[in-house]
Amino acid sequence: MLIKTGKILILLNVLLFAGDLNFVASVNRTEVGLGEPVLLTVSVEGEDIGQVPSPQLPALPDFDIGGTQSSQSTSIQMSGGKIVQRQFINFIYTLYPKEIGETFIGACQLEFRGETYRTKPISIKVVKGPAQPTQPPAKMSPSPGEPGAALGGNIKLVATANRKSIYQGEQVIVDYTLYTRLRLADLDLSEAPSFRGFWVEPIFDAQRIEFQRKTIDGKLYDYSVLRKSALFPMTSGQLRITPMKLDVAVLQSPRDFFDFFGTTKTLRLESDPLYIDVKPLPSEGKPEEFTGGVGQFNIKTSLDRTTSEAGEPINLIVRISGSGNIKLLEKPLIPSIPGVKVLEPEIQESTDFVNSRIQGYKEFRYPLIPQTDGEHAIPGLNIAYFDPAEKTYQMLETDELRFTATQTAAAVELAQTGGLKITGADIIHIKSDADNLRSQRQSAGWWLALPYFASLLGIGLSLLYRRHQARLLTDRAYARKLRSSKLVKKRLKQAEQHLKKNNHKEFHAALSRVLIGYISDRYNLDVGLLTNVDIVDELAKRNVSEEIVRRLNDLLNQCDMRFSPGMKCENPQELFDEAKELLDEL
């Protein structure tokens, strides 16, 4: 015995590929009964679409919009040093058709980054009563028969809610149980209850019917739970859960011997509708950090690593666990961290039904990309939830986490795509302390060459000085030569004075002294020993040209004439010039 539930999804996928953004609309069914919901899912997929706005729905005159949900997931890959973050955002709208007939859901529109994306319209057929499952049933459904009440309470379908009055977001468990004292051949779900206004977390959906026994009012019943769901109201007010309808085939007792298998009779069973009073969450004292959680929660944050090299992302893992409407928790707000870029989180969740409560966790993995080197501190997070048992908002706090980043400079540029802005960091403010601004020198200019010339000159001079000193000590000839130039000048001057005074004798003597003194210094000879002949011989030995030697000899001889009495020089001026010339040439 199987329950056939119409849970075949027909996706009318219209894929519009534009840029790197996928924008697709789909419905869970194209044929729907009046009063039954159609789920319209509008999904956006692309890179870095964290700020994507909600899509604009077309005008839907033929539908009531029941509710909206959105879900996100993210995949992050690092390929070739570039971080690729693909996000999937689903916006789910619950639509209720108003009239029977053919209608359609027009194009949804999304404007993002200056581009307009559209989906293709989807046609919907609205029929009276519950729609036939699109897949033909394996067996022909028996036509609805008389109501089960006619069997005098021998068979009934009971819907129960464990609570009738709850807070918005608080869990209520709804069971559908079939009680029977008859033998059933088959049963068929003809209309599922509509949990309009609730987030549904299915706990149990019977695939096989296994009966247990129970005595009620002295009568023994077989019973089986057909469906058990945890519901979380998403709006406040009185919410109605429509009845579940079942067609059951009841085995009649065989009328005669040949009717071996007996005949069956089809009954239509209907549960009572349920009414749940949903109180809104108190607006008084609602903290800003409230993320939609109703129940009892804990929070734990951790980092998957504590060091990051070259801008590798570190995951900040925020795990909220506990019991309550876990799947409806919104992502906690991460405060801006200077020098760290926080990407959209990757969300993982898991729930279980334990001790008649939905328990589990929701994990947000925020990739953190360090922008600057050094130790970064992630401040503690504050998250608030509503505890329906205490009827107050509770705060959860986490500790500060720290990690160190190195060599971020290399990766920062890669991690950022064009036009991206780091939040929480800005340029350093202007400098505003100026009493007197002066031009700062960019470069020294030409005068900078002067110290270099001066230094080199200094070194050169000291080298020369050093050489001079060394020669003065070791080279006697050098020392004498140095002295001679001074003496020569002095003696020439004396000779000139004598010439002007017409002091012939003194003039000749002086001239002779100049020449002999110079020659003795120049060629390193001893003055006292020199006669004119010696001088001429010495000079000839030292490769002085013959002409100069001859002229010198003449001159010296003329000077020696001063010793002969009465001798008078005809032209002393000529003699002086000749002497000067010879001094230059020697």
Place this chain on the structure above:
Amino acid sequence: MSMIFSLVIITQFESGPTDLYNQGNEYYQQGRYAEAIAAYEQASKNVGSTKIYYNLGNSYFKQGMFGKAILNYRKANFLSPRDKDVMHNLDFARNYRVDKTSARTSPVMQVLLNVFRYLSFYEAEVVTTIFFVIAAAFASLFIIYRRSIYCYALVVASVLCMLFFISWQSWAADTAARHAVVTVSEVSALSGPGEDYKEILVIHDGAEVKLRETRGDYALIQLPGGVGGWVPAEAIEEIF
């Protein structure tokens, strides 16, 4: 007569670089960045100062003109390489660029740059020269007096002189390379100096390039990766 004289002095004083600078600061505080830019630009014509270039960079940044901001931060950095604020804002502005082509510097190179860019160009010049003179003086003393103490001093001074000389030359290489910044939001680099040539690549605001040569209204630029092309000369501005 003395009235007129004092008036003239006041007007000259009013438009002096310091006053333009303070005026610019006031505009900046009020969020009137365009007016702040005008005041700072006027001030920077007469006075080349880190403070003016830095504030000018900030104003351009606030206006979203990242190329101009980078240009002025680099001017400020050239004058005051040890200024942390300038370095921070320069790095910060670089993150806003569209093109992420900057060549990475190896860690070793980064350390060397930090060491040799400790002094500014001018400071490196002067300090190198001072140590050269000191070294030369010790050399002279050693030559004359032959005392070993002078020889040691000469070696120390020479080594210091060489280090500062490297610092100086690292700046000199930069100024000689004609660094420039793209200051228009987007420009096409062509294969030749004229609009009929084929487009090779598109360069965006803030790209730091080297200016190879200029011909007519066009400039041949090269990106750090090596690629380059001819862009209209007014699309770029030289830093030094």
